Amino acid sequence: MEGNxxxxxxxxxxxxxxxxxxNVNWTQRQIDWTAEPDAEGNRKWxxxxxxxxxxxxxxGFIRAQFENRQIQALKKWQNNGLNL
Numbered sequence: 269m270e271g272n273x274x275x276x277x278x279x280x281x282x283x284x285x286x287x288x289x290x291n292v293n294w295t296q297r298q299i300d301w302t303a304e305p306d307a308e309g310n311r312k313w314x315x316x317x318x319x320x321x322x323x324x325x326x327x328g329f330i331r332a333q334f335e336n337r338q339i340q341a342l343k344k345w346q347n348n349g350l351n352l
Contacts, residue, residue, distance in 0.1 A: 272332035277324040286330055 278286065280299050287294050302313040303323055313333075315323045 272328040273326045274328035276327040277318070278327055279322055279324060283325060283330060286327060290331070290334060292334060 280296070280303065284294060284296065284299050287299075303311055303315040303325075305311050313325060314329060315325050318324045
C-alpha cells in the first residue's frame with residue numbers, strides 16, 4: 269500500500285471529485301461512511317485529522333482501492349475462462 273501513497277492529501281469534497289473523475293459516482297453519505305469511526309475509533313478508510321483538525325486522506329489510497337478491485341475482477345474473469 270505504501271507504494272500507492274502520493275503525498276497529495278484531500279478532504280471529503282475533493283475525494284468525491286476524484287471518485288467522480290474515475291466514474292465512481294458516490295454520494296456525500298457514502299464518503300462520510302468511510303470516515304465514520306466504529307466503536308473502537310477505527311475508520312473504514314485511513315482518514316486522519318490534519319493540523320487544522322480537518323479530515324484528510326491520501327489520493328493514492330483512493331485510486332488504489334478501485335484499481336485493485338478492477339485487477340481482481342480481471343483475474344477472476346480470466347480464471348473463469350470467460351475471455352473471448
